[in-house]
Amino acid sequence: MTTATERTSESPPLLAVRDLTTTFPARRRGSAPVRAVDGISFDVAEGETLGLVGESGCGKSTTGRTIVRLLEPTTGSVSYDGRDISRLSQRALRPLRRELQMVFQDPHSSLNPRQTVARIISDPLLVQGSSATDARKRALELMELVGLIPEHSDRYPHEFSGGQAQRVGIARALATGPRLVVADEPVSALDVSVQAQIVNLMERLQRELGLAYLFIAHDLSVVKRVCDRVAVMYLGRIVEIGAKERVYAAPAHPYTRALLSAVPLPDPAAERARERITLLGDPPSPAAPPPGCTFHPRCHKAQDICRTEAPVLRIGTPGEAREVACHFPEEAP
Missing domain, CATH: 3.40.50.300 (P-loop containing nucleotide triphosphate hydrolases)
Known part of the structure; x- marks a missing residue:
């Protein structure tokens, strides 16, 4: 019904x-x-x-x-x-x-503090079998898509504000399409x-x-x-x-x-x-x-x-x- x-x-x-x-x-x-x-x-x-x-x-x-x-x-x-x-x-x-992906409430606690944002965003692609080169290229594209500067890809989460960190979390969720x-x-x-x-x-x-x-x-x-x-x-x-x-x-x-x-x-x-x-x-x-x-x-x-x-x-x-x-x-x- x-x-x-x-x-x-x-x-x-x-x-x-x-x-x-x-x-x-x-x-x-x-x-x-x-x-x-x-x-x-x-x-x-x-x-x-x-x-x-x-x-x-x-x-x-x-x-x-x-x-x-x-x-x-x-x-x-x-x-x-x-x-x-x-x-x-x-x-x-x-x-x-x-x-099927998820964006979490606290952006900083949901990001690995020991990884760069490029690695954080590319991780889902690496798990799914993408090469490191392709995954990093996609991570840079996603950073630009969500309003982040790709040149900051090798920074760590603590170097970003709360809003920027949440953009990283959104980019990570979008990595696999x-x-x-x-x-x-x-x-x-x-x-x-x-x-x-x-x-x-x-x-x-x-x-x-x-x-x-x-x-x-x-x-x-x-x-x-x-x-x-x-x-x-x-x-x-x-x-x-x-x-x-x-x-x-x-x-x-x-x-x-x-x-x-x-x-x-x-x-x-x-x-x-x-x-x-x-x-x-x-x-x-x-x-x-x-x-x-x-x-x-x-x-x-x-x-x-x-x-x-x-x-x-x-x-x-x-x-x-x-x-x-x-x-x-x-x-x-």
Whole structure:
């Protein structure tokens, strides 16, 4: 059955995540395992940008790392270009890593401090079997593509600013010619002015190279700028997913409304006039989630059914390009 999260095109999605669960074992005897990702499903189409948003600790980064198999999924499946990659051996997965790459949150900690940037960028090509000469030539081309000076290719990461180091990370991700890039909060560690430069760079690269992005972030203003669709996560589950315009204009889940109410508005009068929603308490521990809807302890709309029955993602209004997991969603205007 076609859902609101699926594209209208007949072609299958580039990335299809189905009932994905990632569980970490208990750290101490007698404690419960942590279900960081709890049965989520979504698609990313060719050339699309899907934003994955939520509070810190909701499972966004774990989702991204599981998709590229830096973490192993517990249950569920991840299909890339119609092929299930969630159970492939590392040897079988290696050729596919050309097309599936990741950009990390902290640019400096994700780069080897003992290697030059030319070697860092060319490493994925060397692993894939390219010669050292060809790999270095490609590294210099990529440095120019992302706005770096090729003459700086023999410098080390500590000699670059945060924004420049993130450009190195992006160049490394592009080295093998990927079709899908998982960007794990790629601008959150950067100054605001540098954030705009990196966002502009990623948008330009998407247009020129036809990339698809899974853009993981907690800054909803950045997500609004770069994404086509938005998926909102809370405690390991997706609670709302849909077209960016619908989610931002008329959020259906109380959690989405609270997140959007915290985004500053550039108009001081509008900022003073709007309703600010303050959530009570902290998110529950994923090792001991509450029964029913996991958001109900912090939700002003919670009723008895919310405390006993977990809602499932469903289309709120017939024909609407948005799904919400809530027993009492906001009515669409």
